[in-house]
Amino acid sequence: MANIYNFNAGPGALPAEVLQEAQEELRNYQGIGASILEISHRSKAYESIHHEAKQLIKELMGLPSDYEVLFLHGGASLQFSMVPINFLTEGKVAGYIHCGTWSGKAWQEAQKIGQTLVLASGEKQSFKQMPELSNLNIPKEMAYVHLTSNETIDGIQCRSFPDTGHVPLVVDMSSDIFSRPIEASRFSLIYAGAQKNLGPAGVTIVIVRRSLLARIPETIPDILSYHTQVKHHSLYNTPPVFSVYMVNLVLKWIVNQGGxxxxxxxxxxxxxxxxxxxxxxxxxxxxxxxxxxxxxxxxxxxxxxxxxxxxxxxxxxxxxxxxxxxxxxxxxxxxxxxxxxxxxxxxxxxxxxxxxxxxxx
Structure with a gap:
C-alpha cells in the first residue's frame, strides 16, 4: 500500500489514520462485542456516534444555532430532487447557476417539479470557467437560488458566493465541503455526498436553516420531507450507520489537523x-x-x-x-x-x- 497513490474522484481517498482506526474497531467496536456494521441504529453506541458527528459539523462549520444537521441516503443526486420537492412550491420559480455537469443535473431535476430560471451559465466557456455571480438578477419572489460550489468533471470552483438577499441560497458542496472555511450563515441549505472529503459513499450531509422548514408542503411523502427528517433526527428510517461512523472519524481527524x-x-x-x-x-x-x-x-x-x-x-x-x-x-x-x-x-x-x-x- 505504501506505493499506491489514490487520486480517484469519488469515492476518494480517506486519511490513513482514519482507515487504521476503523480497521482496529471493525470487529469489536469499543469493547461492546459487535462490529459497527451490525449494531442497532437505536443503540447507545450509535446514538453517541450520531450526535457527536452532528456536533462536530456544527463546530467546524461555525453554524449558528438555527441550523439542523441531517444524515440522509441517496447521495447528492437525491438532493437534486428533494430541494425542489420541498421548496419549489406552486407559483414560485427556482433560480439555478448552471456551471457544469452536476449543476446541470440539479437543474434538470428541478424542471420536473416546477418552474425554473437559469440566472447564470458557463456554457459559452464550455464550463471551463465559473460564470459571473456578483450581479445576478434575482426576483424577490424566487423560491431559492441553487449553486454547485465545485464541479468535479471540468475542475472549476467558486471563489466567492453570490449575495441573494432574502432569497434562500442552496449549495451543493459535495466535492469541497470542509476543504476551506466558508461563512455558513450565508446559506439556507447545504448538502454534500460524503464520498469525497468526509467519508465513504452511503451518507449525505444536509444542513438546513430551521426557518426554511415552514415552507415545506404537508402533501409530499414523509421520507422526502426535510421537516420529517429533522423531526426524527435523521432516524425516520435506518440511517447509514457505518458511513456516519466513518464521517465521525474524519471529522475528528480534521479537528486533530488544526481545523x-x-x-x-x-x-x-x-x-x-x-x-x-x-x-x-x-x-x-x-x-x-x-x-x-x-x-x-x-x-x-x-x-x-x-x-x-x-x-x-x-x-x-x-x-x-x-x-x-x-x-x-x-x-x-x-x-x-x-x-x-x-x-x-x-x-x-x-x-x-x-x-x-x-x-x-
Missing part, C-alpha cells in the same frame, strides 16, 4: 504544487480550467498529444497512481486531491509528471 483553516492551507499547497508543474511545462501539459476558476480539489489537464496522454496514463497506473483518467465526459487527465490525499502523494505525482516530460518532451 478547516489548517486543512485549507494544505489543500492550497497541494493544488499550487501541481498547477505549477502544468504552468511551467512549456505547453507539454495544459490545465483545462480557466485560471480564475481552477478547482483546489480536482485538477484537470491534458498532455501535448493523445499518444503522449495514453503513454502517461499507462505509466502512471504501472507506478501505482490511481484514478487519473479524466471523466468520460471530459477526457484527458484529472487529479482529485481531496482532504484525505497527503501532500507527499501530490509531491510524488508532481515529480513523476516532471520526470515524464524530461523523457518525452
Amino acid at each position: 478547516v483553516q489548517s486543512v485549507a492551507v494544505r489543500n492550497q499547497q497541494k493544488a499550487d504544487l501541481l498547477y505549477q508543474v502544468l504552468d511551467n511545462s512549456g505547453g507539454f501539459y495544459k490545465g483545462l480550467a480557466y485560471k480564475d476558476s481552477r478547482s483546489m480539489m480536482n485538477i484537470t489537464f491534458c498532455a501535448s498529444s493523445s499518444e503522449i496522454e495514453n503513454k502517461l496514463l499507462a505509466e502512471l497506473e504501472q507506478e501505482g497512481f490511481l484514478g487519473l483518467k479524466g471523466h468520460r465526459d471530459a477526457g484527458h487527465l484529472r487529479a482529485s486531491i481531496y482532504n484525505g490525499v497527503p501532500y507527499e502523494h501530490c509531491k510524488a505525482l508532481a515529480d513523476f509528471l516532471t520526470e515524464f516530460q524530461k523523457r518525452n518532451g
